[in-house]
Amino acid sequence: MDDDSSKNKDLAVVxxxxxxxxxxxxxxxxxxxxxxxxxxxxxxxxxxxxFVMAMLVDLANARSDLGVLAPKFEKLxxxxxxxVQIQHHQIFEAMHRV
Amino acid sequence: xxxxxxxxxxxxxxxMTEKEHFDIRAVTLxxxxxxxxxxxxxxxxxxxxxxxxxxxxxxxxxAEKMDAxxxxxxxxxxxTITPAALVLSGALTGAAAEDRxxxxxxxxxxxxxxxxxxxxFLGGFxxxxxxxxxxxxxxxxxxxxEALGSTEKIxxxxxxxxxxxxxxxxxxxxxxxxxxxxxxxxxxxIGAAKFVVFANAVSDNPFMAGGFxxxxxxxxxxxxxxxxxxxxxxxxxxxxxxLPLDEIAEIIKKTAFKITRAGELVGxxxxxDLGVRFGSLDLSLAPTTAVGDSVGRILEAMGxxxxxxxxxxxxxxxxxxxIKKGGLMASSHIGxxxxxxxxxxxxxxxxxxxxxxxxxxDKLEAMTTVCSVGLDMIPVPGDTKTTTISAIIxxxxxxxxxxxxxxAVRLIPVPGKKAGEMVSWGGLLGEAYxxxxxxxxxxxxxxxxxxxxxxxxxxxN
Numbered sequence: 001m002d003d004d005s006s007k008n009k010d011l012a013v014v015x016x017x018x019x020x021x022x023x024x025x026x027x028x029x030x031x032x033x034x035x036x037x038x039x040x041x042x043x044x045x046x047x048x049x050x051f052v053m054a055m056l057v058d059l060a061n062a063r064s065d066l067g068v069l070a071p072k073f074e075k076l077x078x079x080x081x082x083x084v085q086i087q088h089h090q091i092f093e094a095m096h097r098v
Numbered sequence: 099x100x101x102x103x104x105x106x107x108x109x110x111x112x113x114m115t116e117k118e119h120f121d122i123r124a125v126t127l128x129x130x131x132x133x134x135x136x137x138x139x140x141x142x143x144x145x146x147x148x149x150x151x152x153x154x155x156x157x158x159x160x161a162e163k164m165d166a167x168x169x170x171x172x173x174x175x176x177x178t179i180t181p182a183a184l185v186l187s188g189a190l191t192g193a194a195a196e197d198r199x200x201x202x203x204x205x206x207x208x209x210x211x212x213x214x215x216x217x218x219f220l221g222g223f224x225x226x227x228x229x230x231x232x233x234x235x236x237x238x239x240x241x242x243x244e245a246l247g248s249t250e251k252i253x254x255x256x257x258x259x260x261x262x263x264x265x266x267x268x269x270x271x272x273x274x275x276x277x278x279x280x281x282x283x284x285x286x287x288i289g290a291a292k293f294v295v296f297a298n299a300v301s302d303n304p305f306m307a308g309g310f311x312x313x314x315x316x317x318x319x320x321x322x323x324x325x326x327x328x329x330x331x332x333x334x335x336x337x338x339x340x341l342p343l344d345e346i347a348e349i350i351k352k353t354a355f356k357i358t359r360a361g362e363l364v365g366x367x368x369x370x371d372l373g374v375r376f377g378s379l380d381l382s383l384a385p386t387t388a389v390g391d392s393v394g395r396i397l398e399a400m401g402x403x404x405x406x407x408x409x410x411x412x413x414x415x416x417x418x419x420x421i422k423k424g425g426l427m428a429s430s431h432i433g434x435x436x437x438x439x440x441x442x443x444x445x446x447x448x449x450x451x452x453x454x455x456x457x458x459x460d461k462l463e464a465m466t467t468v469c470s471v472g473l474d475m476i477p478v479p480g481d482t483k484t485t486t487i488s489a490i491i492x493x494x495x496x497x498x499x500x501x502x503x504x505x506a507v508r509l510i511p512v513p514g515k516k517a518g519e520m521v522s523w524g525g526l527l528g529e530a531y532x533x534x535x536x537x538x539x540x541x542x543x544x545x546x547x548x549x550x551x552x553x554x555x556x557x558x559n
Contacts, residue, residue, distance in 0.1 A: 013101070015112050041101040047109060054108045056101040067166030085112055087169040094359040096107040 394447020437470025
């Protein structure tokens with residue numbers, strides 16, 4: 001977080017969890033594009049038979065802040081039949097880095 | 099920039115908040131009311147009202163904003179004040195009836211303020227009386243049944259013992275009757291759930307009903323209470339059956355570390371946003387009535403058939419200590435009580451163990467020697483003698499005094515109920531079975547009153 005590239009960025013992590021199928025990345029990315037949220041990095045894996053994808057996103061130019069976005073992501077999840085959550089990036093740094 | 103936490107770590111955080119109910123149980127704003135004191139009661143009231151409104155007006159709104167921003171639920175927003183007996187003492191006249199009315203009016207004023215600023219509870223309606231009762235302390239105690247009985251959001255406490263002063267047995271003798279009156283004045287005895295008796299009370303406790311803003315604190319301080327029995331239970335349950343206990347301690351410690359770090363982040367941000375000092379972070383496994391949120395179940399997950407059986411005290415000692423260690427490593431602001439609570443009615447595992455007779459009052463008392471508070475939310479028969487209530491309190495305070503730890507008692511004598519019968523309060527307070535007590539009386543011991551002297555601190559065998 002100290003490097004120059006993270007300055008002026010408002011980073012959050014979008015986590016998508018559920019049954020694997022085609023088109024998940026496309027559906028989530030489409031939603032991010034409409035909300036003017038930039039994707040910084042993507043990582044995905046099948047864990048214990050469950051599809052898990054995390055996207056590091058930048059909310060600096062987003063149309064709304066995290067408080068407004070969180071329920072929207074939940075709704076998106078309901079629509080596409082997966083669990084979609086967004087949380088502030090700082091939470092993960094605090095919990096998992098000493 | 100690239101994602102610098104692993105998918106496993108992200109998934110773990112998601113699971114903790116979404117599935118295992120990791121939450122910030124309470125954000126508690128402590129307000130120093132000493133600058134409001136006056137020998138004119140109505141002026142005191144005006145100053146207090148103004149002080150609370152100006153300090154806490156934005157509090158609930160800002161806390162909700164943090165909740166949305168970090169996605170970690172903040173369950174309760176609370177206020178604590180300087181112990182009310184100190185705030186009131188200058189405004190009392192010396193005429194007992196008039197002064198008792200003033201105490202009750204003051205409680206009602208605070209209740210009104212709490213309603214207006216939208217907090218769940220306001221704590222600190224109490225006194226620090228481990229060595230003696232001032233006139234204000236006595237007046238306040240006498241008015242407790244009416245003051246807490248006629249208000250909704252006010253929580254009260256009294257500190258009646260410390261390791262340095264001993265136990266104020268005159269206060270202990272008096273308080274048994276007060277607790278009984280308080281219980282009998284409210285529906286289903288619920289008023290007694292709003293009052294705690296302490297030994298070695300802490301000044302920065304964010305949890306209710308015993309929270310107050312100590313006189314050693316700064317003017318306005320934000321304390322955070324974080325919880326997560328569900329998270330800890332899940333990690334213990336996931337461990338292999340034959341994993342040695344030192345390794346169980348290790349995984350609890352790591353979990354405690356993680357949730358403390360997340361809690362501190364939210365707390366520091368909220369304090370900055372409110373422009374107040376960040377006080378302390380209290381990591382306490384506080385059960386809720388949700389099935390997964392039981393401290394009893396954590397102990398059972400360690401390998402006990404039922405909480406309350408032999409081994410329960412050892413298991414709880416391991417749990418409390420591991421939580422404290424993880425918390426202390428994670429934050430330099432660990433304070434309050436920090437550890438594991440064992441509130442009987444609020445914890446499904448404990449409540450069930452009482453029902454089948456596995457968990458008795460004596461085992462509970464033993465367990466409180468190693469938990470972070472004490473005998474908590476224990477419903478007792480309605481016909482319990484007030485001297486017996488006082489004697490239970492004396493025992494618990496003795497444990498705190500001798501072991502340099504905070505202990506507390508929150509007993510609820512339920513009118514008309516006998517041992518083994520069920521009482522249901524609903525909501526966060528849960529339901530429980532009336533805990534049987536010893537039948538032999540302690541009358542003459544309690545009637546002696548006086549002071550149990552402070553213990554020797556060396557020669558501790």
